[in-house]
Amino acid sequence: MKPMEVTPTTVMGPLMLTNPYTPRQAPHQLDGRAAEHEAIRAKRLAFSMGGLVAVVTAAVSLPASVSAAPGGVPGNKPSFSPDVSANGRFVVFGSDATNLVPGDTNGRRDVFVRDTQNRTTRLVSKGLNGRQSNGASYFTNISDDGRFVSFVSRASNLVLGDTNGKDDVFRADLSTGKIIRVSVGAGGVQANGASEGARMSANGNSIVFGSAASNLIRGDTNGVNDVFLRDISTGVTRRLSTTSQGNQNLASSRAAAISPNGSIATWVGPVGFHDAVYRWDRGTNKVTISAEPSEGVGTLRVSNGGPAWAEADTDGYNYYYSIRVYNQPATSAFIVEYSNNTMLNEFDVSLWGNMVAFANPDTYRVEVRDKTTSDLSSDEPLAAVGSAEWRGIAFSSDGNKVVGVDTAGQIKLWSWRTNAVTIVSVN
Template sequence: MALMRIWLTMTVTAVVVVAAAPPATAIGPTTTRVSVSTTGNQSNDRSDDPAISADGRYVTFDSDAANLVPDDTNGVSDIFLRDRVTGTTTRVSVSTSGNQANQFSRASAISADGRYLAYHSLANNLVPDDTNDEIDVFVWDRVTGATSRVSVSTNEYQANRYSELPAISADGRYIAYHSLATNLVPRDTNSAYDVFVRDQSTGTTRRVSVSTTGDQGNRDSFEPAISADGRYVSYTSGASNLVPDDTNGDLTDILVWDRTTGATRRISVSTSGDQGSDDSFTSVLSADGRYVSYASDASNLVPDDTNNATDVFVWNRSTGTTRRISVSTSGTQGNSFSQSPAISADGRYVAYHSLATNLVPDDTNDVSDIFVRDRVTGSTRRVSVSTNDYQANRYSEVPAISANGRDIAYHSLATNLVPDDTNDVSDIFVRDRGGY
């Protein structure tokens, strides 16, 4: 069940670190659609799962559309990059020589400056000697146009099972992903999903979903996120042997691995250290790894959690405290599920999507919306609205957030967020919150 959440929530975790000035110059909040061609044509098929660069200039997403770039004739999902400054849209899931992929590509992540994009793909023509007939993880360099495969062993052996859902460090050096492969590192005998990190500088691959003493997990570990410098990797795991006193059965927890110390720690616990009473999943990290946000079905992580719904939480490494984020400005808990968190570089802002109708006033559309919680002021705002603040008439999901929290990218099936949205498919939008 837990593994199915990676496709339901698809929290794609692009880490952002520098609170640079956003590309838009508007003073007030604006909403724009970015899943369009360079000439402004709307897509002719669905676009989903955005990631955004640190300054909000670049937005990457996957799309089944065939009209976002010329000569898109492969009939499968591709990865695209929208430059919000130049207004150009580029397909990135191509080989170094520019050949389009012969199978689907999805789940993109982007480095802080937008130079490196990671994604997974079933294509076998993006790099030479791809003969494993499995989903692999690739990285595209926007400056050189080169595409490389990173889901390989230190000795460059290709994976013998599929690898998915990459996360990328700020400088693009470290790529985290999960894989069912057994040949990426020695002594991988658990027959389970593991989390790996590829160091592009040294060409080494390391399994990080292990205990502090190096024991491999006895159940699946998946959905990684990575801090800006690559020191911390968070992930979801059903393993019970990676930390002491993990006795909540086959429930999934959020664990964090520390590259510097080699320690693995469980953070989906209450402030007093109680383990979660239900599944926790889909984590993201602030730039320095101090704050970890995640979704959980547990009802015992904070007091007075009685809504019987998935909530979004933030754990503070410095204080060891856990706080619930998916609440209204007055502190009222959501009356329906909240999930898919994204967090700003400093951990102040947390975006997520929710079906709750009581997080902000006048939420009457009865669909999932995108909300942003300001952890300093305690305010909750809905951002999946039009420039004129009309609420969306269809669902909005899976936010990504710029480093300073100003720009929020998300996908939505709504037709009233921007003018002339007549394609009746999910699009990628960016909410520029202006003065916040």
């Protein structure tokens, strides 16, 4: 849900939106939400979140209840890049804080998961035998059920035999505590180049990532960053970022993303002297070009219905910026336009691409647009959260919870139906 990549030196996190419908719903079932969306528009509700003013369309209006930190103390340093499980119970994030769990003395950015139901915070990026990691960890994702967490780390003590001295991609199984390295080649050979930007399917099995390594597959001789897919269940790593004819690219590819059901992967890659949006379909194993924006591609996302991207265009006099979302049916484009001099890089899409959330640079609001129930040309969003300091946002699959980073660098969970706001980055 970048490619505004969250590294240990980057403050801004991504705008991420997991789908507002359950993974089992088919596209035709989304229309049944129309009546609910109309009810949601019945009342408008405003609240203040630590300097963050939010204006939301809500079905009910209850007194705001901002809880500083139920059962815990907020982190003593900033947190970043949150993601949230399907029902909003589990929130994963990176943090520089040292007081979220006992004995955190490694002085590195770590990955944590907060169980909002049991009010517990758990260290995810843990070294072998329970030791602290010896390197920074970041770029977090969590599976829909909250069991798996993927992240990038430069630590060398998360798994046995990590001697490459490179940033690698890992996946933690929270049910067993086991961490595996994802950015590996055949037989588990470790990468000879750095890996980055991991994205995980909803079930935690398929993970796409970028890597400069040349030994993850045979015949990788182009010497540039490529996009790879690792399927955990089969142990197979494959390169996705080829041309439509199956040839190696001569320039780097970036911004990998994978659909919730793992059937579609997208990335930004070269075509001629400019960038294009590439798409790989698991069913056909074919690579195609979805778009070639004339003035560049920004953040890339993908739903089960197809890719979505931020792009820039020009008529020779003015520049125009938009988000283009392809959903079900795939021929139907869902477009959010913005005619100013800023790429709409902070956004994400819902399960089937029927909803898009984005940060509006003019109003400083995070807006949610619904293709099925609202006029796309309307300035009236389904919901909006506003602040120039709002760093990142994640929307739970059930559509009930929003997670973001406030002005103090704390992760907050907002249940918009009850208007309750809780700090999540706590011990």
